[in-house]
Amino acid sequence: NAVDISENQVGTIIGNLSALNLQAGETVNYADFSISGDHADWFEITSNGELKLKDDIALDYENTISLELSITGYTSEGNSLSTLAFFRVLDINEAPSFTLSNYWIEDQNSGAIVGLINVIDEDEFDSNSITISGYDADSFEISSSGELKLKDGVTPDFASKSDYILTITVTDAAGATHSETVTIAVNAAPTEIILSNNSVDESHYGLEIGNINVTDPNVLDTFSYTLSGTDQNYFEVTADGVLKLKDDVYADYEMKDSYSLTVTATDLGGLSIEKTLTITVNDLNYATPY
Ligand SMILES: [Ca+2]
Ligand SMILES: [Ca+2]
Ligand SMILES: [Ca+2]
Ligand SMILES: [Ca+2]
Known part of the structure; x- marks a missing residue:
């Protein structure tokens, strides 16, 4: 016969084991009994012989509608005891x-x-x-x-x-x-992009140029950035909204003294603004990139 267990009840006590036909003086230590079968690790047997769900376990009808367990153990006289137990999980209405x-x-x-x-x-x-x-x-x-x-x-x-x-x-x-x-x-759409600094020293790999500051009527709005335009491939934007040279890129004034790129800032609601920026390269006296 199946025993019914409602879903969603953490640590529910299912029933008591009782050993039948013990001889005089023969005892049973239920805590030493073992459980096998469907999801046996969800269950435990207390020293009182209560079969229960573990304290952090509840059944979920939508995942498991029935279970079969085998419970085995030994008496103080070494006689083996075992039983099969069948459980039906009862559906409870869950709130939407x-x-x-x-x-x-x-x-x-x-x-x-x-x-x-x-x-x-x-x-x-x-x-x-x-x-x-x-x-x-x-x-x-x-x-x-x-x-x-x-x-x-x-x-x-x-x-x-x-x-x-x-x-x-x-x-x-x-x-x-x-x-x-x-x-x-x-x-409302963002209205302005301002870069806090528009120049970069030559000869340094991965230099940060400046913060991209976006003005937006929604004061708590946040932005994601994309780059486009002629020189976009030299640059990236960090998670904090800092425009920087990529880590493997350095500026070289003698080769290229300014960069042009377009920054697009898109707000949480999907509205965007773009601005084309010119980054000038500062001429320095030394030339070995580092
Ligand atoms: Ca459920
Ligand atoms: Ca349910
Ligand atoms: Ca429901
Ligand atoms: Ca906005």
Whole structure:
């Protein structure tokens, strides 16, 4: 007969072993019993003879629906004891959750799609509904394909409102819910790129030129950089936004006294600005690169 064990219950006690037909004076040390079979390492037997899941283990119906264990041991008289145990894992309804694929809308983009609300629910065949509520919920709707979007008549305007706040709730068929309040920022494009320094000494490998400073109306925005243009192959941008010569490159004033390259800075919302920069080479008295 199978014993039922609910999923998600860490360290659950399944039952007590009891040795049958012991002779007078014959004892059993359950802690010495061994377990083999399906996922035997999830289980333990206490000195009281309790068969249980280990304290950091819970069963997961969606991964394992049944288990078969073999339990064996010896009595104080050296008689062997063994049993087979069958377990069925019982399904428990798990609450849904969700991810939103993007938290930006572009300035002045009426009816903009924010991103896909991807509902996560462990339970196979469960169905879920999505609702929105909260301060700015009236400006949004959920499209038939599950995307959060601005209503068609709503135009984001960074100058008057830089973000929207709303609560997204997903509810499964059994009524289990999960809510999160999200901030949707109105993204305005970066407006300027300034390099903190525009010259480089000759004869040094991999020199740093300067910091790339980007001005963006979204004060917390961050940027990724790409290089293009005539002399891009001599340069790279570090993770900290520093423009530098590649490690195996040095400038040589007598060979080439300036470089031209274009830096493109792209913000978190995908808007970008580019600027073509000229880096001049400083003439030094020595010539051996190091
Ligand atoms: Ca589960
Ligand atoms: Ca479940
Ligand atoms: Ca569920
Ligand atoms: Ca921005």
